Amino acid sequence: SPIHVFLQALPKCEHHIHLEGALTPSLLFELAARNNTTLPADDHAFLSAESLRLRYDHFTSLDDFLNYYYIGMSVLIHSSDFEALAWSYFQRAAADGVHHAEVFFDPQAHTSRGVAYSTVLSGFTIARDRACKELGMSTELICCFLRHLPPADCLVTFNQAELQESFEHGAVAGIGLDSSELDFPPQLFGELYRKAGEQGLRRTAHAGEEGPAAYIANAIDTLGVERIDHGIKLAEDGELMRRVAESGIMLTTCPLSNVLLRCVKSVAEVPIRRFLDAGVRFSINSDDPAYFGGYILDNYCAVQEAHNLSVAEWESICRASIEGSWCEQDRKDELL
Numbered sequence: 001s002p003i004h005v006f007l008q009a010l011p012k013c014e015h016h017i018h019l020e021g022a023l024t025p026s027l028l029f030e031l032a033a034r035n036n037t038t039l040p041a042d043d044h045a046f047l048s049a050e051s052l053r054l055r056y057d058h059f060t061s062l063d064d065f066l067n068y069y070y071i072g073m074s075v076l077i078h079s080s081d082f083e084a085l086a087w088s089y090f091q092r093a094a095a096d097g098v099h100h101a102e103v104f105f106d107p108q109a110h111t112s113r114g115v116a117y118s119t120v121l122s123g124f125t126i127a128r129d130r131a132c133k134e135l136g137m138s139t140e141l142i143c144c145f146l147r148h149l150p151p152a153d154c155l156v157t158f159n160q161a162e163l164q165e166s167f168e169h170g171a172v173a174g175i176g177l178d179s180s181e182l183d184f185p186p187q188l189f190g191e192l193y194r195k196a197g198e199q200g201l202r203r204t205a206h207a208g209e210e211g212p213a214a215y216i217a218n219a220i221d222t223l224g225v226e227r228i229d230h231g232i233k234l235a236e237d238g239e240l241m242r243r244v245a246e247s248g249i250m251l252t253t254c255p256l257s258n259v260l261l262r263c264v265k266s267v268a269e270v271p272i273r274r275f276l277d278a279g280v281r282f283s284i285n286s287d288d289p290a291y292f293g294g295y296i297l298d299n300y301c302a303v304q305e306a307h308n309l310s311v312a313e314w315e316s317i318c319r320a321s322i323e324g325s326w327c328e329q330d331r332k333d334e335l336l
């Protein structure tokens with residue numbers, strides 16, 4: 001359709017995509033065979049790529065999804081596995097009209113399995129260089145910390161020499177906070193974020209996905225974030241919404257993710273119109289595209305179906321998403 005062609009052609013930036021969440025069932029089974037990975041024998045979903053894909057249509061919550069997400073990534077062992085994962089995502093994103101991608105990864109989910117940080121980073125770095133050369137796509141890495149683990153463990157990981165080196169060399173642009181939200185409010189990670197800020201790292205955190213608007217306020221007040229990942233619960237607090245609009249903090253929304261994880265009943269319930277009216281900046285993203293039934297263009301199309309935005313509104317969403325990106329100003333000028 002004409003609107004699909006228009007949305008595909010828009011120069012898009014993606015800010016909220018977990019590379020481990022781009023692991024498709026087919027790549028998962030291919031790597032499991034190659035790496036001799038034992039998948040759970042007691043869960044029939046792991047019988048085949050097809051049965052696993054079908055299971056993804058029935059997530060009941062964030063934690064239900066995370067169970068599959070952490071098991072799935074156990075097939076990632078070698079640098080070449082991480083490279084294949086990131087390269088498959090970059091190619092797919094380029095086809096959707098993504099010109100710039102800032103991608104999350106979860107080092108603790110790999111180092112805890114005995115996979116070295118350098119293995120993860122080297123694979124991703126090869127794929128990034130290739131995306132730049134072959135696709136003209138600029139990319140940044142965002143190192144996420146798992147909030148279901150003790151904050152002290154996150155600090156130990158953050159302070160490891162390999163991570164510090166990747167921050168100093170600019171291989172990693174910033175930090176994020178992900179995994180189970182409700183029992184792990186942002187303020188638990190104040191020290192981690194203070195240290196990251198002192199080192200000049202960019203800071204974002206998942207907040208207001210399953211958790212309340214108060215978690216968004218908390219992330220802003222105690223973590224010094226310049227972006228909020230998801231943030232859909234912001235619309236529950238009008239005063240906070242005005243504050244976020246004024247501050248220029250950008251939300252990285254993920255509409256299909258919110259539906260699949262039952263944070264909302266439908267994309268129509270994602271408060272896109274409220275954010276536009278209040279002047280809250282937001283980008284539209286895929287989150288875990290291999291798990292939530294769609295890449296970025298599917299999310300753009302779902303928003304259009306549900307909210308019927310004008311051409312001018314789409315252009316302003318894309319402009320805000322360029323301005324809210326963490327690339328150099330020169331790159332932003334090229335993207336604009």
Ligand code: ES4
Binds near residue numbers: 018021
């Ligand atoms: C995630 Cl959708 C979502 N929420 C929180 N943490 C995550 N990690 C990967 N996907």
Ligand code: ZN
Binds near residue numbers: 016018
């Ligand atoms: Zn996410």
